[in-house]
Amino acid sequence: MGAFSAGELRSAVGELDGWSIGENDIAITRQFRFADFTTAFAFMTAVALKAEAMNHHPEWSNVYSKVDVRLTSHDAGAVTDRDLTLARFMNGVASRLSAQA
Amino acid sequence: MGAFSAGELRSAVGELDGWSIGENDIAITRQFRFADFTTAFAFMTAVALKAEAMNHHPEWSNVYSKVDVRLTSHDAGAVTDRDLTLARFMNGVASRLSAQA
Amino acid sequence: MGAFSAGELRSAVGELDGWSIGENDIAITRQFRFADFTTAFAFMTAVALKAEAMNHHPEWSNVYSKVDVRLTSHDAGAVTDRDLTLARFMNGVASRLSAQA
Amino acid sequence: MGAFSAGELRSAVGELDGWSIGENDIAITRQFRFADFTTAFAFMTAVALKAEAMNHHPEWSNVYSKVDVRLTSHDAGAVTDRDLTLARFMNGVASRLSAQA
Numbered sequence: 057m058g059a060f061s062a063g064e065l066r067s068a069v070g071e072l073d074g075w076s077i078g079e080n081d082i083a084i085t086r087q088f089r090f091a092d093f094t095t096a097f098a099f100m101t102a103v104a105l106k107a108e109a110m111n112h113h114p115e116w117s118n119v120y121s122k123v124d125v126r127l128t129s130h131d132a133g134a135v136t137d138r139d140l141t142l143a144r145f146m147n148g149v150a151s152r153l154s155a156q157a
Numbered sequence: 158m159g160a161f162s163a164g165e166l167r168s169a170v171g172e173l174d175g176w177s178i179g180e181n182d183i184a185i186t187r188q189f190r191f192a193d194f195t196t197a198f199a200f201m202t203a204v205a206l207k208a209e210a211m212n213h214h215p216e217w218s219n220v221y222s223k224v225d226v227r228l229t230s231h232d233a234g235a236v237t238d239r240d241l242t243l244a245r246f247m248n249g250v251a252s253r254l255s256a257q258a
Numbered sequence: 259m260g261a262f263s264a265g266e267l268r269s270a271v272g273e274l275d276g277w278s279i280g281e282n283d284i285a286i287t288r289q290f291r292f293a294d295f296t297t298a299f300a301f302m303t304a305v306a307l308k309a310e311a312m313n314h315h316p317e318w319s320n321v322y323s324k325v326d327v328r329l330t331s332h333d334a335g336a337v338t339d340r341d342l343t344l345a346r347f348m349n350g351v352a353s354r355l356s357a358q359a
Numbered sequence: 360m361g362a363f364s365a366g367e368l369r370s371a372v373g374e375l376d377g378w379s380i381g382e383n384d385i386a387i388t389r390q391f392r393f394a395d396f397t398t399a400f401a402f403m404t405a406v407a408l409k410a411e412a413m414n415h416h417p418e419w420s421n422v423y424s425k426v427d428v429r430l431t432s433h434d435a436g437a438v439t440d441r442d443l444t445l446a447r448f449m450n451g452v453a454s455r456l457s458a459q460a
Binding site for chain 4: 093094097100101104107108113114115116117118119120
Binding site for chain 2: 303306
């Protein structure tokens with residue numbers, strides 16, 4: 057539940073395809089690109105269900121087929137396991153939605 | 158735009174993985190199965206966007222990870238190109254969402 | 259958590275606008291009607307988020323602007339508090355979405 | 360279809376509750392606030408369906424219960440009727456979702 061040391065965070069995020077550490081280690085970010093708006097919004101819907109179930113919500117923006125995400129744990133003022141769990145979930149859904157049919 | 162002959166319909170639906178012709182040829186149906194409710198609802202959201210853009214909507218039911226769909230063109234009282242287009246779209250999204258990440 | 263007595267169930271459902279008890283008291287059902295498909299699907303999305311967060315999911319079908327819902331607690335083989343909680347949530351969202359703007 | 364004169368734009372946006380003109384008149388913006396994430400995402404879903412049907416999509420970000428929207432017509436490099444139509448749609452949905460149940 058707790059925050060990570062700088063080394064632990066680098067190691068954990070290093071295994072998360074596409075994610076970067078920003079802002080003095082208090083958040084992680086990634087841009088997702090999809091084929092079109094419909095696919096981007098299907099991704100957002102899957103993430104919304106997961107986020108609500110976790111009670112841990114992303115900061116995100118969407119322009120057509122792109123979704124920019126920032127994850128942080130406000131209560132900890134840091135990146136925590138919850139952010140990594142949500143990031144991993146996002147990568148899984150995005151990977152499937154971007155696959156060739 | 159028009160309805161198909163019985164032979165044309167059989168041929169067209171034969172190329173649509175998982176779909177069946179029912180009810181004296183006036184509708185086509187398919188059951189989709191996903192890993193969980195979240196994936197099923199992401200599928201439904203992508204389909205909802207497409208359906209609204211086509212102004213051609215499915216009849217569908219959902220129980221957890223399963224989605225049962227019936228497509229018909231009420232104005233034609235038959236299966237038309239619009240049903241086949243929406244069925245193809247559904248198959249594409251479902252195929253991607255069911256792919257191994 | 260437990261199931262209700264027949265009298266308790268009647269009393270509880272009697273306070274839930276639009277819901278009926280069916281099938282030997284093992285489920286409750288309601289039909290929701292909205293202005294159009296978009297409003298119906300916005301309703302379904304709000305309910306999907308709540309359902310996933312509760313890990314308690316509806317059986318439901320949608321045809322254009324109508325959503326038919328059946329709620330039961332499969333593990334209990336009966337109607338439980340979880341069904342009433344989800345039914346109340348649905349009524350709240352539907353009431354707001356049907357309000358005059 | 361075309362862009363508005365500065366006076367026409369001011370007049371049109373003046374009738375749109377909550378919207379502001381920004382950036383040399385090339386975009387309009389509004390922040391929507393809802394009761395919670397679920398309501399915010401139901402709003403976004405209704406808007407997503409409308410946007411896809413119009414083939415005119417918002418630039419938007421979401422943090423929990425807030426949704427920030429920027430509308431512009433990229434092809435025109437200006438605010439057009441399509442932006443006003445989508446803004447009016449958003450206001451209608453938001454008004455209903457924020458109503459007391």
